[in-house]
Amino acid sequence: MNFDLPEDTREMCAAVEHFAARELTPLTEFDPDTFRHRWSLAGKQGLVGASVPGAYGGSGLDAVTAAATMEALGHGSRDTGFAFSVAAHLFAAVMPIVEFGTEEQKRIWLPALSSGEQIAAHCITEPEAGSDALHLRTRATSDGGRYLLNGSKCFTTNAPVADVFVVQAATEPGGGYFGLTTFLVRAGTPGLTVGQRYDKAGLRGSPMADVYFDDVPVGADDILAAEGSGASVFSASMKWERTCLFAIYLGAMKRVLESTVAHVKEREQFGTPIGGFQAVSHRVVDMLARHEAARLMLYKAAQGLDRGSEDTIAPALAKIAVSEAAVQLGLDAVQLRGALGVLDGEAEALLRDAVPSRIFSGTNEIQKNNVARALGLGARTAARR
Incomplete structure (x- = not known):
């Protein structure tokens, strides 16, 4: 290694x-x-x-x-x-x-x-289908050599500024894993509209909005991969996202950790820097340990991605580790700054930006389900005689 x-x-x-x-x-x-x-x-x-x-x-x-x-x-x-x-x-x-x-x-x-x-924007989440991605209500119906898309997506990152939408839709409702198909839809296509940009607590620099499809025409040459392969496309994209996207949080955590160390070295109470108090120093050490552990897990997942590994556990664990560490590190950074921590600044910004990380790319609860399933837990087994 x-x-x-x-x-x-x-x-x-x-x-x-x-x-x-x-x-x-x-x-x-x-x-x-x-x-x-x-x-x-x-x-x-x-x-x-x-x-x-x-x-x-x-x-x-x-x-x-x-x-x-x-x-x-x-x-x-x-x-x-x-x-x-x-x-x-x-x-x-x-x-x-x-x-x-x-x-x-x-x-x-x-x-x-x-x-x-x-x-580009990726359209997957719907009002009634977030974690349950195999039961999308957005439909793609065949119409003489083309398809018509109908439905809506929500929480779509980059939707207000996107030039192309990668859209997951059901071509076979109720078809499960093989019922979804991925389409490339150009912005401005008749019937495609984007809603108002969300006003969010965190990730404010990322524009997100709902996307609506009303008989949006797409050709057969706009299908990504093949009809019925949408779930495979989605799973592959999530391996990349759950690994490489979350590296952004590693960088943000490191930046806030560095500024926190500087703060506790400079801030004095009772005539001494607060970094000398065991309660403070131990909290900083915990922040560092969480960051280092999460970083190792993420790069292990990235290495597996480069090797073409089919492992689904490493990306899921990396996503869980980084997101949970980011939230806790944000809380610790705010706490160690005292009243300054709740003022506008990078500590409170990290916390606001980190909270959504436990939700997008599949909630952490769903990631734990994925890992448990990969371990064979919860699978039906033949009853013993």
């Missing part, structure tokens, strides 16, 4: 951190033009197409290096929401095109999605 990243990767991460700290500071209000400008800058840095092959305009990074890049992005930028949008675009929407798209689909979409010219 080698826990050190190669020198060229470390140099690239340092450049990403410098760029993010300089160009991606949090904004007080969302502006679509400003968002697009920042997205273009991130594209020039190779971030929005980090794991896309070079032949299609991407940086061609493997999963471990892509995770390191996202970690650097999270460490350098205090706008975790924007970083989240970049990662959701890349891992949930673009990588499915890389892995399942036809050559024509790759040539059409990947160069612009990798350069920062265009933005």
Whole structure:
């Protein structure tokens, strides 16, 4: 085992951190033009197409290096929401095109999605189907050589600014794993509308909204992979997302941990720095231990992704570990700052941004179900005589 990243990767991460700290500071209000400008800058840095092959305009990074890049992005930028949008675009929407798209689909979409010219959104969650992803109500009905999409999606990251939507719909209602199909739908297609942007407590720099489909026409050549393979496409995208996207939180946690250590060294009470009090120092050590443990689990999952492992346990455990560590580290950072912790600042921002991480990409409870199922727990067995 080698826990050190190669020198060229470390140099690239340092450049990403410098760029993010300089160009991606949090904004007080969302502006679509400003968002697009920042997205273009991130594209020039190779971030929005980090794991896309070079032949299609991407940086061609493997999963471990892509995770390191996202970690650097999270460490350098205090706008975790924007970083989240970049990662959701890349891992949930673009990588499915890389892995399942036809050559024509790759040539059409990947160069612009990798350069920062265009933005992608992944449409899966519905008002009545969040964790129960195999029972979507959005329908795709065959209509003489094409399909008509009807239904709605919610909590869709990047929806207000997206140029293409990767949409999961039921082509065989009640068909279970083989009843879903993935479609590529261009923004502006008749019948496709995007709702008002959400006003959220956390991840404020990431625009999200509902998406509505009213007889939206899509051709057979807009299907990703094949009809009935939507669940496979979704599962593959979640492996990338549950691993590489959560590296952003590792970077954000490290940044807040560093500032917390600096704070407890400087803040004095009873004539001494509070970092000298055992109750404080032990809490800081716990913060560090959680971060280090979560980081090791995430990079183990990323390494498995690079090897083509079919393991579903490592990504699920990594997602659980990072999200739970981020929430607890945010709570600790606020506590150690005292009243300053509840004022506007990076400690309370981390906490607000971390709470949703236990929900998206499949709730942590669902991840535990997935791990239990992989272990064979809960499966029906023949009754003993």
